[in-house]
Amino acid sequence: MNAPGQDTHYDIVIAGGGMIGTSLALALAPLGLEIAVVEAVARQAGAQPSFDDRSTALSRSTQRMFEAMGLWNEIVAASTPITSIHVSDKGRFGFSHIDAEEQGVEALGYVVINRVLGSVLQSAMSKLDGVDLVCPARIVDIALCPEQARAVVESGGGSRQTLTCNLLVAADGANSATREMMGISVQQSQYDQRAVIGNVLPENKLDNRAFERFTAQGPLAILPVADDRAGFIWAVSEDDAERVLALDDGAFLSELQAEFGYRLGTFSRAGKRASYPLTLSKAARLTATRSVLIGNAAHGLHPVSAQGFNLGMRDVAALCDCIADGLAGSGGSDPGDAQLLERYASWRRSDQKKLLRFTDSLVRLFGSSRRPLRALRNLGMLGFDLIPGVRSVFAKHTMGLAGNLPRLSRGVPLK
Numbered sequence: 001m002n003a004p005g006q007d008t009h010y011d012i013v014i015a016g017g018g019m020i021g022t023s024l025a026l027a028l029a030p031l032g033l034e035i036a037v038v039e040a041v042a043r044q045a046g047a048q049p050s051f052d053d054r055s056t057a058l059s060r061s062t063q064r065m066f067e068a069m070g071l072w073n074e075i076v077a078a079s080t081p082i083t084s085i086h087v088s089d090k091g092r093f094g095f096s097h098i099d100a101e102e103q104g105v106e107a108l109g110y111v112v113i114n115r116v117l118g119s120v121l122q123s124a125m126s127k128l129d130g131v132d133l134v135c136p137a138r139i140v141d142i143a144l145c146p147e148q149a150r151a152v153v154e155s156g157g158g159s160r161q162t163l164t165c166n167l168l169v170a171a172d173g174a175n176s177a178t179r180e181m182m183g184i185s186v187q188q189s190q191y192d193q194r195a196v197i198g199n200v201l202p203e204n205k206l207d208n209r210a211f212e213r214f215t216a217q218g219p220l221a222i223l224p225v226a227d228d229r230a231g232f233i234w235a236v237s238e239d240d241a242e243r244v245l246a247l248d249d250g251a252f253l254s255e256l257q258a259e260f261g262y263r264l265g266t267f268s269r270a271g272k273r274a275s276y277p278l279t280l281s282k283a284a285r286l287t288a289t290r291s292v293l294i295g296n297a298a299h300g301l302h303p304v305s306a307q308g309f310n311l312g313m314r315d316v317a318a319l320c321d322c323i324a325d326g327l328a329g330s331g332g333s334d335p336g337d338a339q340l341l342e343r344y345a346s347w348r349r350s351d352q353k354k355l356l357r358f359t360d361s362l363v364r365l366f367g368s369s370r371r372p373l374r375a376l377r378n379l380g381m382l383g384f385d386l387i388p389g390v391r392s393v394f395a396k397h398t399m400g401l402a403g404n405l406p407r408l409s410r411g412v413p414l415k
């Protein structure tokens with residue numbers, strides 16, 4: 001850190017060193033820029049909220065990004081592949097099925113515990129020469145001018161310093177204070193559900209199968225994780241969440257079992273549980289003068305589609321592409337150039353909009369007990385299996401391979 005009163009200049013300041021902010025710093029490394037990552041929570045084991053005990057399903061486009069960034073070998077060693085996804089609706093016969101082999105891929109995605117992914121990303125970032133981690137610290141004030149952005153950073157002990165930069169990136173999550181200081185409003189709607197997460201030991205092995213089950217309470221996802229355990233993400237109604245969290249292990253296991261059924265035999269040995277509020281959110285804009293939103297600061301999804309992080313990674317990939325092209329262009333050396341940011345915003349809007357709409361429709365269609373929606377849902381399930389191509393389109397979205405993909409999402413290194 002600099003002496004008080006002294007400004008330090010960076011090419012890019014990233015607010016938030018979570019899954020997305022850290023990934024951006026790593027992805028930009030080949031461009032040789034000077035970067036500061038300002039993170040509010042200190043790195044002691046398990047403390048940082050982004051890198052907690054949740055399991056995240058990484059899509060194929062995210063896998064390709066980490067491959068291009070030289071991090072995949074380490075990540076895959078700590079991940080479990082998903083080779084099929086089984087989708088069912090509680091109380092109805094029939095189900096749908098997506099298979100990796102049918103899609104011509106080795107795996108539909110990989111499941112990794114956020115804490116484990118965090119330690120790979122944080123350790124890789126600490127080895128980068130051009131990246132300073134300012135932590136624990138928060139940006140408490142910003143000024144966005146056409147020539148540069150200024151960020152006043154308050155560290156844990158209360159001391160302040162000013163960072164100036166060409167580009168300020170808000171990657172500080174769903175309640176982004178930086179987004180608010182940028183003057184960007186956000187549209188939010190609550191699902192009145194909470195995601196209860198944890199893991200159990202199923203009697204029968206998952207064998208790399210993932211399950212998505214739509215229940216009256218909300219969707220329940222079961223993912224294959226290490227040691228033959230099954231990670232679960234269960235959306236329960238907000239009114240019932242406290243009760244579900246407070247159940248003793250035996251009572252919890254029987255409720256989970258009643259929702260999921262016995263396709264995997266009997267569940268036992270429940271792990272620690274935690275819960276997360278579920279909100280749909282969309283920022284009104286993605287950029288302001290010399291500043292940009294990425295990840296959950298830009299959009300928040302229900303985890304039913306397991307796509308929030310993957311969508312954020314495509315923000316990272318597109319921003320990197322725009323910056324790399326901008327720097328390579330005639331006389332360009334400014335990652336905060338207005339045209340470059342405009343290109344990023346128009347590129348990302350359509351992917352974000354489509355995925356928000358798709359995820360929201362899944363929750364509303366499958367979460368409803370209203371008759372017309374139930375009929376539509378049955379048609380949807382039938383169509384899903386019977387109409388040629390529908391499953392492939394769904395699988396393409398799940399794998400993050402739909403639309404116009406940036407270099408990193410195609411596995412092509414930036415440089």
Ligand SMILES: Cc1cc2nc3c(=O)[nH]c(=O)nc-3n(C[C@H](O)[C@H](O)[C@H](O)COP(=O)(O)OP(=O)(O)OC[C@H]3O[C@@H](n4cnc5c(N)ncnc54)[C@H](O)[C@@H]3O)c2cc1C
Pocket residue numbers: 015016017018019020021038039040041048049050051054055056057058137138139171172173174176177178195197233276294295296297303306307308309310311312
């Ligand atoms: C139950 C659940 C399951 C999920 N499963 C999946 C999945 O399978 N696949 C998938 O793709 N996505 C999944 N997601 C979504 C995914 O977790 C998020 O999209 C992802 O964590 C967003 O990362 P982020 O870095 O943008 O934000 P965050 O993870 O919220 O990180 C923000 C970071 O900014 C820091 N911060 C906050 N405020 C400040 C400040 N003022 N100054 C400095 N730093 C600050 C925080 O400490 C944190 O480190 C799931 C989400 C939930 C809730």
